[in-house]
Amino acid sequence: MITAFSIGFGIMLSVTFTGSGDYTYTNMIDMGASMGMGHVTVEPLGYHLKPTLDKRLTGTAKLQQQILALPGVSATSVRITGQAMYASARKSVGGAFIAIDPAFETPGNNLLLRSLVEGSLFSDKSGRGMVIGSKLAKKLHVKIGKKIVYTTTDAQGEIVSDIARVTGIFTTGIDMVDGMLALLPIGSVQQTLSYAPDQATLIAVLIKDQRHAELIRDEIAALPEAKDVAVLTWKKSQPDLAGVIAFDKAGNYISQFLVGLLIAVGILNTMLMSVLERKREFGVMMAVGMSPGTLFRLVMIESFWLAVVGLLLGIIITAPWYYFLYHTGIDLSGTVGSDFSYGGVLVDPVFKVRLFKESIEAILGGVFMLALLAGLYPAWRAGRIPPVESLKTI
């Protein structure tokens, strides 16, 4: 029973580790996607390696429509991203911009819109509105309604400038984003950069399930309009985030391996003791004709039932714990702060879990297989006990 409970607690630990990973990684990836590049990015060839404004997509409207029609795609945004120098009446600061089409942007798919703390999106009637990060506003000493001149290079590599009025200020909590990023209306930026109305540097594709990013990338790449473009998943477009997640996952796997090892040692110990304690009983069974193979199977069947009981106990003790962590979670903001960022994205300070179906299958299947594997050696030992030796222990 103790061993069955240890299997159960192992499942609970594994669910906590894996569930936390499934929840946090999905959150981080979705958050990263909503910061500008999407889960899948369509961009000009080579833009990823050298992002200059002379590289641009053409025919974005048609491609955008085709991508939107793909199953699993929840939203698309045509964007122009680039570097710029911002100048207010009092100061000049270097930064970056994302030019967006307000018709396709919602707080749901754009973190910066979700993070608006003052003003609104491009409410300036002249079409020259601008939304900037709170730290950038502070650096430039500007408030809502103030003008900013932004300078960048156009499609031909010429220096161009335009003026915009601050209509909104966002605070994401990520210093780098709040301190250097601005949102601009795509129409005015296209004019400034001498882009045609259907030209942009990227199409950000948001998908319903981040796990299908590779699949959707391949589907987009197969579209006839996507012939001369690059289609990248978030792993390519946000390598820092991908690296952080891969590193964290590796740590998670090591923790889970150690938990699994502890469970396996527990089962091995229990089964081995059980075999050695019944040495005489097994000796009698073999003396009256039970074959070593049958005895091996007998002990393996015991391991099987131990695993089944352990799994059931695991499900029983884990279910309320999982329910609590899924719905309520543990608020860690007192320890890590409410704007804790990792891998360039904000991380939810509430420790929550969410298990994917394949994770549930992997945990239950893995623990079950582990229990059976741990039973192999005791079963082998049982079959190797010479009956004449066992009968001497009377």
Next chain:
Amino acid sequence: MNESSDLKQIVRMQNVVKTYRQGKVEVQAVNDVSLEIESGDFAVLCGPSGSGKTSILNMIGGLDVPTSGKLWVDDIDLSSLNNTELSEVRKNRIGFVFQAYNLIPVMTAFENAEFVLSLQGASKAECRERVMKILKAVGLEGLEHRRPDEMSGGQQQRVAIARAIVTNPAIVLADEPTANVDSHTAEALLDLMQQLNQEQGITFLFSSHDQHVIDRGRRIIQVQDGKVGADEKHN
């Protein structure tokens, strides 16, 4: 009860040697033994402790293998068999009665006897019929649902005898079967085994230094220092 012309050699040992290792010392427990046990025998291997009786019995029972020499049980050469094949021989051709009964403690009298039949693949109905018949024959009718710890030593040894004969083995090997019971019970158990031998022709080979057992034997085989000495037949 059998005419000598009908007798079949159930056990044949030819120059069997068994050597054990005890640390760095080699101990020769059985030294060049040649012996035949015939169908219907009620034979006793007798001799002092450590003389090699149990080693001979263990080899005949396929629980141990000879270091050298040849050994046939029911015309099967045991010296050439692997563990799985030996277990087949034990299952189908040999019944064991041990000094300490060696019943499975978690099984009832019925289940202990049924277990060996089920190893042979007998059906539930066949098991039930044969086990009940055997339990009745050994005087345990009505006690079939008792576990070993709910029975006396004599009753437990009767269960062991039932388990040994329920599969119709070629030979029953009984290692000191009366050593753990009082003399009255010992006589009753020997009565039972003698009756089974005479009425059903079951071959018994005992290992014992108990005079009660020796007195009942129709064939007394002396074992001393791992060698077979006098081999006398009595009527």
